Structure formats: C-alpha cells, structure tokens
Amino acid sequence: MGEPELVIVDDPAATTATAAELLTHALVSAIRERGVAHWATTGGSTAVGLYRALVDTPLHDAVDWPSVHVWWGDDRYVPRDHPFSNVKPFDDILVDIGESEEGTAGGAAGLAFDVARVHPYPTTEAIGDARGAGWCAAALADTLRDQGPAFEDGWPVFDVLVLGCGRDGHTLSVFPDSAALDAGFADLAMAVPAPTHIEPHVERVTLHPAVIGTARRVLMVSSGAEKAEAIGGIFGETRDPARWPAQLARRSGATWVLDRAAAGRLAR
Secondary structure, three states: OOOOEEEEEOOHHHHHHHHHHHHHHHHHHHHHHHOOEEEEEOOHHHHHHHHHHHHOOHHHHOOOHHHEEEEEOEEEOOOOOOOOOOOHHHHHHHOOOOOOOOOEEOOOOOOOEEHHHEEOOOHHHHHHOOOOHHHHHHHHHHHHHHHOOOEEOOEEOOOEEEEOOOOOOOEOOEOOOOHHHHOOOOOOEEEEOOOOOOOOOOOEEEEOOOHHHHOOOEEEEEOOHHHHHHHHHHOOOOOOOOOOHHHHHOOOOEEEEEEOOOOOOOOO
C-alpha cells in the first residue's frame, strides 16, 4: 500500500488552511486533465474550517467551481438543514443553495457551484417519505453510478477524497469492527446503525471504505490531542483496519494533515 505524506502543522486552523490549499490544487489538476473534478467531502469541524478557508482566501477564485461534482463520504440520517447534517456546513458556508437563473448556487461570499453537480445523500426526502436509511444509501449509490467518476475494480475513482479520523480510529462512518469492512460490491453505500460510543448517537449512511483505496488523492485532516492515541496506533507496526478503519488511508497517494497535538503519539 505504500506510505502517505505526513504534513504536521501548529494548530487546527493551520490544518484546515493547508488542506484547503491541497484540495484546491487537486481540483484544478483534475479539471485541467479531465475537464471535470469529483470531490468527496466530509463533515464535522474539519469541514467547517476547510470551507471557511476556501471562501475567505484567494482560493475562492482558484477553481472553476461549476466544473466540480461534490459528493459526501458519509452523513448522519437527519434532514439536510439539521445541525447534525454533514451537508449543512457546505450550504451555510460555501453556497446559497437556492438556484439562480444560470443554474448555479452561491451568494456574494459563496462559490459558484452547479447545483446539478452537488450530490448529497437524499436524507430529507428519505425521512419525509419514511423510506429509511437503506433506501437513502441506495439512492446515492445509484446517482454515483450514473453521474459519478469512472469506476476501477468496481469502485468509483474520486479525484480527491477528504476524510477525518475519529478518536476511535474511524473514518467515514466506518467504525472499528464495522460490517462495512466486509461488505461487497452491491453495497457501494450503506446504512450504519447509530453508534453508542461516538456522538451524535444517530443512524448514518456511508460509502464503502473501499473508495479510500481507489481515490486518486486522499486528504486526511485531523487535529486535537484526543486523536493522538488512535493516530499513533494507525502509524504503528500493526496493520489492522478492523481496529482502525482510518488506517485504510495509510497509503501512497494520501496526505495526512495533522496538528502537533494530533501527531503527539507518532514515533519520531
């Protein structure tokens, strides 16, 4: 699998600023080479800092945003405008999701995404129609097969996949010993029961962790001393993704952007 690049910076603000620069470079390169970019993004505090860095710096104008397809690696099974939603920070910070006459989204401070190329899990529809999280995941998988990037070995090849690492070593909504690690090709996306050890305790939907291995570029962004023990284990001698699912991003073609606190248990 090779080894990733490690970038260690001073604090959480520096992690997201650095990640925003790396993300921008990956998107620009993809558009230049293929005319379109497929970005799978994340949620939580990582996403908030990343999005603010994209709109509050010269990076705002660095990318042809209408050429970018946006996907989510995972989400909480809540409506799109719920505080737990992984999509809400994207809507609140990056875009005014209302469609303009030109078919783009974005206010004065937002980025001009093509709304037809923004692909969240359809949680609001699924909840409103009482269809269930399994239907929601399957619907996203169908959209990904229809409008997503090329597939390799049965899995989509995102141009850049942004991830976070939980204090238990999870990534996406793939927790230690998750059945998702053994799921087959039919389960490109799947429902995940509400975790009891990680907040918020709500049901989730996630892409299969195999997408970590096929993405052209993986950006793992993590900060805080509470992540240090898991990250130390991930970069230890033992390879065990069942124990640390985020270890799947310990591969060539990945960059881990960590602050000094998160990197505190790494061997010198």
